[in-house]
Amino acid sequence: MRGVSIIGCGAIGSFVARAIDEGLVPAALRYLMDLDRGRAERLAASLARQRPMIAAGVEEVAADPATEVVVEAASQGAVLQYAERLLEAGKELVVLSVGALLRPEGRRILERYRGRVHVPSGAIAGLDAVRALALAGVEEVLLVTRKHPSKLMDEPYVRERGLRLGDLAEPTVIFEGPAEEAVRAFPRTLNVAAALSIYAGRQARVRVVADPRAARNVHEVFVRSRAGELRVTVENVPHPDNPRTSYLAALSAVALLRDLCAASP
Ligand SMILES: NC(=O)c1ccc[n+]([C@@H]2O[C@H](COP(=O)([O-])OP(=O)(O)OC[C@H]3O[C@@H](n4cnc5c(N)ncnc54)[C@H](O)[C@@H]3O)[C@@H](O)[C@H]2O)c1
Structure with missing residues (x-):
């Protein structure tokens, strides 16, 4: 089973964590990380089966050999801050704050690590x-x-x-x-x-x-x-936990992660 860590424990990150906890995504939840540590802790405490650790910084996630996939559900700033470090460490990255990938630094990341940067369809289709x-x-x-x-x-x-x-x-x-x-x-x-x-x-x-x-x-x-x-x-x-986020965007992250994890040996 693949190890997944989540950066950003708001509406989408929480939804993904619950999908793993409920077995909808066949994965082991390794780390939760959020600028608001309390949010990550509350999410971890609310899970029934998974017992993720709380990361104080990206280094912990990058250094965890059991984390194979990292889901970014935080902000464009988070992508620019953490993506390179995680990709250098060999992780696969699911990016929700996709706007960051249109910035010059983001474009470079996408070019360099294209095969390991996954962009879900989010709130659109086709x-x-x-x-x-x-x-x-x-x-x-x-x-x-x-x-x-x-x-x-x-x-x-x-x-x-x-x-x-x-x-x-x-x-x-x-x-x-x-x-x-x-x-x-x-x-x-x-x-x-x-x-x-x-x-x-x-x-x-x-x-x-x-x-x-x-x-x-x-x-x-x-x-x-x-x-x-x-x-x-x-x-x-709108997503029931955050009216500014579309429900479909959270579902698309879970659907993509499900494929990534199901494909593992
Ligand atoms: N691709 C799409 O179609 C799509 C659709 C909706 C939302 N989004 C994006 O996905 C991201 C998450 O959305 P959400 O609705 O769950 O947001 P949210 O506001 O509910 O949660 C975001 C969480 O990330 C944390 N965070 C922000 N910056 C961080 C950082 N640098 N390091 C660690 N934690 C950080 C915040 O404290 C917050 O808890 C946002 O960037 C949003 O714009 C993308």
């Missing part, structure tokens, strides 16, 4: 087809993300510009730009733009719509290629 279309050459990639203003208010782009989204009466485009810019402007909301760009081998164009009538987080993907066109719409239900 990435298998996007990857296939990329082989024929992708001419256009567009992502339109529609969210209720309350889900966007904490993002740096909105705060820095002092956008008063609470006053909106109609759906309003508040951002349009390349994925690289989008993941800096909306680091929590637009990891999907990074995943889409990585699979397409080309930067997505991103439009963000603040919609006071949106009950769900909606992502519309459009890809044009010589081999055909792809349109995918995903309507996400």
Whole structure:
């Protein structure tokens, strides 16, 4: 059975830990790590079967020979801080904060360790087809993300510009730009733009719509290629533990990890 450690014990990290605890992912949970140590400790104490250790820093996880796979469910900063160390130590890495991989340091990590850096489909769908279309050459990639203003208010782009989204009466485009810019402007909301760009081998164009009538987080993907066109719409239900995260994103991490662990001898 493969050993898995988790960095980031919020909504997604906790969901993954429980999936391992319940046997949905056939793995041994080795370490939990979080900037808020209490959070990692409370998660560990809540598990029924697994008895993970709490890591004070990434070195402990990197030095653990039994950890084969590390799930990052923390932040873009965490990816940039820890990924290289973990990959150098031979670990496989499942990255949720995918936006980090569009930054120059992140791109270098992806190029160097591509086979061991795994990007789940997250809150969108159709990435298998996007990857296939990329082989024929992708001419256009567009992502339109529609969210209720309350889900966007904490993002740096909105705060820095002092956008008063609470006053909106109609759906309003508040951002349009390349994925690289989008993941800096909306680091929590637009990891999907990074995943889409990585699979397409080309930067997505991103439009963000603040919609006071949106009950769900909606992502519309459009890809044009010589081999055909792809349109995918995903309507996400918020995660019960963190309304800013889509339930599907947590499920996609578990589905990917399940494959990685089931594939082990
Ligand atoms: N790929 C996708 O489609 C997708 C979808 C949703 C969320 N995400 C991303 O996944 C990540 C986790 O999401 P979540 O909803 O579980 O977030 P969350 O806020 O519920 O939990 C994040 C946890 O990580 C911890 N953390 C942050 N930085 C850290 C660091 N440097 N080292 C250790 N711990 C750190 C925080 O203390 C917190 O407990 C976020 O970056 C989020 O943007 C990706």
